[in-house]
Amino acid sequence: MSTLKINNLSKTYANGVKALDNVSLELENGMFGLLGPNGAGKSSLMRTLATLQEADSGTATLDDIDILNDPAELRKVLGYLPQEFGVYPRITAEQLLTHLAILKGITNAKERKELVNYLLDKVNLYEKRNKSVKGFSGGMKQRVGIAQALIGNPKLIIVDEPTAGLDPGERNRFYNLLADVGKEVIVILSTHIVEDVRELCTKMAIMNLGEIVYHGSPQSAIEALNGKVFQKIVSRDQLQGYATDYKIISNKMVGGQPLIHVFSEEHPQNGFEQVAPDLEDVFFSRINTSNVLV
Incomplete structure (x- = not known):
């Protein structure tokens, strides 16, 4: 069981926008929904936790890893699917995952091949492993994205707006995949789509204007409005x-x-x-x- 602790994270950009305003959360294994309108600060929080930008103040730890001061250690146990998951246009799904596994430090060729095949099977793309990723649908590309996020047995997986642009069938397949992944690690699902959180998450937070305006279970929040x-x-x-x-x-x-x-x-x-x-x-x-x- 891992624990992610975020305390008083703040971030103001050069243009004066306060993207994070004393954000505090504590998360454990399972699916956690981060819900908010566009511009609420969700991506700023995700990028900070993914070590892609620095905070102005506050702390964030994953178990004994200091995320802000030791980003290299965090990256070893991080899986990240950004809002725009870019792919190399002329390579296959198998080649892409193999390349990313090498970048993640999996140097043993036999181990790497077994891992890539396992991940392709897990996201139901093994039969398409020799197809160019460029020709994949949006949902298939997102499944490749989840596969690469699973390389290296991560403790924390961050997915940012993963279902935007997917048709209902692709969204349902993606929900099932995320729910399966979320049993064993911390998965943060950042989205502005209420349905994503309702379908997947037992814990959630709502962000607005850089602040956490609700933190708890979806059911408790609904009951409070009865x-x-x-x-x-x-x-x-x-x-x-x-x-x-x-x-x-x-x-x-x-x-x-x-x-x-x-x-x-x-x-x-x-x-x-x-x-x-x-x-x-x-x-x-x-x-x-x-x-x-x-």
Whole structure:
């Protein structure tokens, strides 16, 4: 069992953007969802933990490894699938993984070949091992990405926006693969897609504007909203008035008209109906209503 401890990490970029604002988390083995809108600071946190950028202050440790001060040690036990996983265009899946295994320090040719074959089989690409990666679908490329992240028995795996652009079938295959991987190591899934976290994670955090605005289980967060979410279809020209009078969590178009969800301790009447909350309500309540539950 590994433990990742993050304490008071802060990072401000040269342009004045505060990407990380005293971020603290503690994670153990399993799938952990990091949810937040674009620009929330998720990628900044992932890049810091992956030793691709330095923090201004704070600490981060994986067991006895000081991530910020000893990045070389962390990289030995890190698997990383960035948001944009680039591939060499003219080589096969087998050649790509073999090359990356060499870079990871696996020098024994027999051991390396066995590992590459095992990983290709694990991500269901063994039959495609001699095909050029350039011709792979988005989902297949992501599976190659997970395979390379598994090289070297990592203790920590970071996947950044892994399902963006995948079709529903590819997303489901990717979910199954991640869930299998997440049984034995710490996997941090950074995403803005609520469904990713709902499907995969028993623990999660929500980030907004560089801060952690929720940390716990998805189910606990949903239960905290029970009896406090109400919905109503309104006309477009009424939206501004409702935004003034109610704490609107979200609005989406249904049949050409906005369906609004509002947060309220008591039934707001006025044609609203109470609805069972879901993780999307949790997400938007933390992002859109000044963190009404904090």
